[in-house]
Amino acid sequence: MQTTPVTQSYRLVISTSIGEVREDVASGQKAFFAGRQFGAGEVISSFAAGEDHAAPSYLTVQLGDNQHIMLNPEYLQYINHSCNPNCFFDTTHLAVIALRDIACEEELSFFYPSSEWDMSQPFVCNCGSQQCLGIIQGAKYLSPQQAAAYRLNLYIAGKRNQEG
Template sequence: MVAMDTIVIKTENKFRSLITKQAYSKGEIICEIPTEKLFDKANRYTVQIAQDKHTEVGKLSALNHSCDPNVILDTERLIMVARRDIDKGEELSFFYPSTEWEMDAPFICLCGSSNCIHVVAGARFLPLSTLENHYLNRHIREMMIQLLNNTELHLSKLLENAEK
């Protein structure tokens, strides 16, 4: 597996980012997602890898969000993959709601993308029409289905009560 020595944290004006030291082709594996420290709740240094499992990601915690990201975090295979061709020296970014159901620390997105979601709070708070345009990990898709099923059940109960 590819090691993390091809990426480096850059700090500028107290803001951290993750920069690649080499070019990658679309679909190429960049590195593994670390899983040494697991938690049942999110924090700003973890990535959600299952419905109730978060992993501290070390150097990858410097990965910034973008609504038009250049990498995918695949939480089933526990790897970071190039979403498109990436140049040497480019900042790496991923779509946070692709792994996060509810963010520990939501924030305003300033990525400038034409499809910007504006508030990054987690997949739970985004419409399906937005999510369907992004790679989503299995646990996010499963949680979305659960939410839709619960909403459908709630609506049917409301209708039943209204008819009485």
């Protein structure tokens, strides 16, 4: 669910053209690691809408009020949350974009509330970043200052404007 310290030992789960899914042997938590360098703004992967759901789950990405898709390719679901993310899931262009330069072997992460309005499974974040928000439960719950610090999807930004 969230980024993990790099000191743990991992086993390889899936090798892909953009990196590897590895499982933390101790916790069983999976994470996605870059297989090469990516430059800021680079499209790391495009994705398509897999199975479509009316309600969110921890595996879905939100495209609209009642549209929550499974990711295709599925391995993108192993990109975890961080409050200091290096990736952005652009749900307008259906692409995972590097927010900054990413080194080979760096864990990929994105900010869940950038695409999720009201999460089905809020969690306490332990990402360890200085700006960690603590409880992650969706864009609906961000303060204006918190929201301003992140790139949000158009759908999410529009919804905040409507409700704000």
